[in-house]
Amino acid sequence: MGDGKKVRVRFAPSPTGYFHIGGARTALFNWLYARHCQGTFILRIEDTDRSRSTDESLHTLLDGLRWLGLDWDEGPEAGGASGPYLQSERGDIYGQYLERLNESGRSYERDGAIWFRVSGRPVTIQDVVHGPVVRLEEKDFVIVRSDGSPSFHFANVVDDLAMEISHVIRGEDHLSNASKHVELFQAFGAIPPQFAHIPLILKTSGPGKMSKRETGALVDEYRARHYLPEALRNYLCLLGWSPKNDLEIMAIDDIIDRFDLAGINRSNARFDEKKLSHMNGTYLRRLSKKNFFLLAHPILAEKFGPAALADGAYVAKVLEICQEKVRSLEELPAFCAHFFQKNPELDAALWEKFFRESAACLEEFLSAIEMAKDFTADDLEDLLHHLAAAGGRTARDYIHPIRFACSGQLVGPSFYAMLATLGAGRVRDRLRRFLDRCRQ
RNA sequence: GUCCCGUUCGUCUAGUCCGGCCCAGGACACCGGAUUUUCAUUCCGGCAACAGGGGUUCGAAUCCCCUACGGGACGCCA
Numbered sequence: 001m002g003d004g005k006k007v008r009v010r011f012a013p014s015p016t017g018y019f020h021i022g023g024a025r026t027a028l029f030n031w032l033y034a035r036h037c038q039g040t041f042i043l044r045i046e047d048t049d050r051s052r053s054t055d056e057s058l059h060t061l062l063d064g065l066r067w068l069g070l071d072w073d074e075g076p077e078a079g080g081a082s083g084p085y086l087q088s089e090r091g092d093i094y095g096q097y098l099e100r101l102n103e104s105g106r107s108y109e110r111d112g113a114i115w116f117r118v119s120g121r122p123v124t125i126q127d128v129v130h131g132p133v134v135r136l137e138e139k140d141f142v143i144v145r146s147d148g149s150p151s152f153h154f155a156n157v158v159d160d161l162a163m164e165i166s167h168v169i170r171g172e173d174h175l176s177n178a179s180k181h182v183e184l185f186q187a188f189g190a191i192p193p194q195f196a197h198i199p200l201i202l203k204t205s206g207p208g209k210m211s212k213r214e215t216g217a218l219v220d221e222y223r224a225r226h227y228l229p230e231a232l233r234n235y236l237c238l239l240g241w242s243p244k245n246d247l248e249i250m251a252i253d254d255i256i257d258r259f260d261l262a263g264i265n266r267s268n269a270r271f272d273e274k275k276l277s278h279m280n281g282t283y284l285r286r287l288s289k290k291n292f293f294l295l296a297h298p299i300l301a302e303k304f305g306p307a308a309l310a311d312g313a314y315v316a317k318v319l320e321i322c323q324e325k326v327r328s329l330e331e332l333p334a335f336c337a338h339f340f341q342k343n344p345e346l347d348a349a350l351w352e353k354f355f356r357e358s359a360a361c362l363e364e365f366l367s368a369i370e371m372a373k374d375f376t377a378d379d380l381e382d383l384l385h386h387l388a389a390a391g392g393r394t395a396r397d398y399i400h401p402i403r404f405a406c407s408g409q410l411v412g413p414s415f416y417a418m419l420a421t422l423g424a425g426r427v428r429d430r431l432r433r434f435l436d437r438c439r440q
Numbered sequence: 441g442u443c444c445c446g447u448u449c450g451u452c453u454a455g456u457c458c459g460g461c462c463c464a465g466g467a468c469a470c471c472g473g474a475u476u477u478u479c480a481u482u483c484c485g486g487c488a489a490c491a492g493g494g495g496u497u498c499g500a501a502u503c504c505c506c507u508a509c510g511g512g513a514c515g516c517c518a
Contacts (some may be wrong), residue, residue, distance in 0.1 A: 012518090013518090014517085016517080016518075031445090046518065048517095048518085049517060049518070052517075052518090060458090061493080101515090104465070111516080112472085112516085113516050114516095115516095125444095130445065133444070133445075134444095135443070136443080138442090138514090139514080141515090141516095142515080142516045143516095144516085145516040145517080146516060151515095151516070151517090151518095152517070152518045153518095156518085158479085161492075164518065165484085170513095172444095172445065172446090172511080172512065173511090173512055173513070173518095174512090174513085174518090175444065175512070175513075176443075176444055176445085176497085176512065176513035177446090177506050177513070177514095177518095178444095179443095197445085199445090199446085199511090200511070200512075202510095202511080204451090207510080207511085209511075209512080235452095238452065238453080238467090239452070240452095242452085242453055242454070244453090244454060245454085245466095246453090246454070246465075246466045246467080247466090248452090248453095248466085248467060248468095265452095265453080266445075266446060266447095267445090267446050267447065267510090267511090268445095268446075268510080268511060268512090269451090269452065269453090270451060270452075270453095271451095272451050272452060272468065272469085274451085274468060274469055275451075275452065275468040275469080276468095277468095278467090278468060278469085279467095279468085281480090281481085285481075285482095323481095324481055324482085325479075325480070325481050326480080326481085327480055327481085331480085335480090353467095378487095384477090389495090394476090395476090395477055396477060396478075398477090399477045399478060400477085400478060403477090403478070410478065410499060411478065411479045411480065412479080412480095414478095414479095414481090415477055415478070416477085417489090
């Protein structure tokens, strides 16, 4: 805001691959800054390399941005006064700007392409995160390819000028290119925008920056794995920026309030999926019961079919006791499968072990609940404690085998709540089935 | 090779601008304990860093220089 000029920022991806984490973070920082300053966030598609641009990746990009909650004020599908927003449709504009360069003698033709003549003087890149960076651009470079299409450097600068971009926020891999861009702005007699070259995201381990090729690098992967977009977004905010008050889990409005370009770090950051995962879990547990249900239901329906979910009250109860324990929505189906299957799969080796060690406990428990009239978590806890005391055992001796016999698992929701939710019928059936199998 | 940027716990970071409050704080991960029920939840505790060397200063993570290491750019890719 500082200079009173209207803040206009842009995210300018090229739709040549999928939407990756680095791009998402760049989009996010632009969006945050625009919202912080009540400026304009523009989406511009740099598809000048037609051979590498596809419709599919454009849609992946738009969907990914929407999924992360990054809405754009101008751009594809939104329109705006500075359009069109696809570079492939801006040929006339590039032609006009090229003419200006021709007139001032800054361009020339060679090998069928049009080149820009550099000034031969160092230029200063005014960068908000790095401070002024002085760099000499030594070689002339192509601005229009021999096939007539504008090069990245040329189209990028022309568009930033035509769209009146006030701040260029992009990855640090462009810092060296910025001297070309400043030369171009100056050749047009324009004052370059403020730059903010943000640190790169490095791969989780090993050398180099994160590339689209490796697993965990694409926004779509997290979406497919049912990560919460708010969690991913929150995590990405903290990669290269911090609110400086030790807070990490923050509402997006609070982040917008505090976000500032000057607070962006200068060093590259390594992507830590474990921390993201932890953050996702925190968001999941903070969801209201209702929202958790809304998110989880379609995932379960896809896995178990709508028929298994016919009893809505039962599903709601299951989800309620799972929410506090499950790590992610991705793991939810496996975590709660036994609630929706007729007979959960029992691992043979474990069955053998529990049969050998705990058949007596299971028999005892089964006969105790055969006559039990109430089947709440509290009742079951009392019942089990009495049983254990009477038999000279501990509750633990019963819990493991019962959980296994009833769910086929060794971990799961809180034990008594699980039995109560399953209900007396299912619990008795499964215990009988387990014991019957022992007699064969 | 040339040029540009960077360097605080294993990782993300606070502190660096305006040197003392920092024998360096938070989070993830990891390890241990508690929740007289498992656990992947929750709570408590622990481990762990100023890249190295010179300077400036009464005093440096903070300022200056050098070295090392890391990253990036040098395309008719973006």
